[in-house]
C-alpha cells in the first residue's frame with residue numbers, strides 16, 4: 001500500500017486503521033520504540049540539514065558521506081552498500097509501508113548502524129534534505145510509466161526533478177540511474193544539462209561497485225537490456241545569471 005500524502009512531515013497513519021495493513025502497526029511501533037531503523041512523517045521534520053548528525057549518534061562518528069536510494073524496494077542494494085561502506089550513511093526511501101518495514105527489519109538483522117529506511121515520496125525531496133546535503137543519489141529501475149503516452153507525466157525523473165537533484169547534491173555528488181526502459185533513459189539523458197552535470201567516465205567510489213538490484217536481475221534473466229548512467233554535479237545552479 002503506497003502513501004498518499006504529499007506533505008512528507010504529515011503523519012500518513014493518522015487517519016488509517018491499523019487493521020487495514022499489519023505493516024502500519026509494525027511501522028508505528030518500530031519507530032516509536034526505536035527498535036527499527038525507520039522514519040516517517042513528523043519525525044523527519046527536524047532532519048533537513050541534520051541527517052549526518054542523526055546518523056552520528058548511532059554510528060559513533062559523523063558519517064563521511066550521505067547517500068540516498070530512491071525506491072529501495074526490499075533493500076537488496078542499499079543493505080549491501082551499507083555493509084560494504086560502514087563509514088557512510090545510507091537512506092533507503094520508498095512509498096510502501098511493507099517495503100519500508102522489511103528493509104528496516106533486514107537492516108536490524110544484519111546489524112547495520114549506518115542506514116535508515118524512510119517512508120517518503122521522492123517528490124518531496126526538496127523538503128526532506130537541505131541544499132548540498134547529499135553526496136550521492138541513486139535510483140534503479142524507477143517505475144517507467146511507459147504503457148501510454150499520457151502516463152509519462154507520472155515519471156519521477158523529469159526536468160524539474162533533475163533541478164532538485166542538483167540542488168540537493170553537493171558539488172561532485174553523483175546521480176546514478178539504471179532502467180530497462182529506453183524511452184525513459186533517452187528522456188532523462190536530455191534533462192541533464194552538460195553545463196551543470198558531468199558524465200562519469202571512470203567510476204569512483206560507490207558507483208564503481210557492482211550492485212545488482214532485484215529488477216535488474218529479473219530483466220537480465222529475460223534477456224532484456226539495462227541502460228545505466230552516472231552523472232556528477234558540477235555545483236549549485238547559478239541563479240544570478
Ligand SMILES: C[S@@+](CC[C@H](N)C(=O)[O-])C[C@H]1O[C@@H](n2cnc3c(N)ncnc32)[C@H](O)[C@@H]1O
Pocket residue numbers: 070071072073074093094095096099120121122123139140141142143156213214215216
Ligand atoms: C520498479 S521498483 C524497483 C525496485 C528496485 N530499485 C530494483 O531496482 O529492484 C520501483 C520501486 O520504487 C518505489 N517508488 C515508486 N515511486 C516512488 C517515489 N515517488 N518515491 C519513492 N519510491 C518510489 C516503488 O514502491 C518500488 O519499490
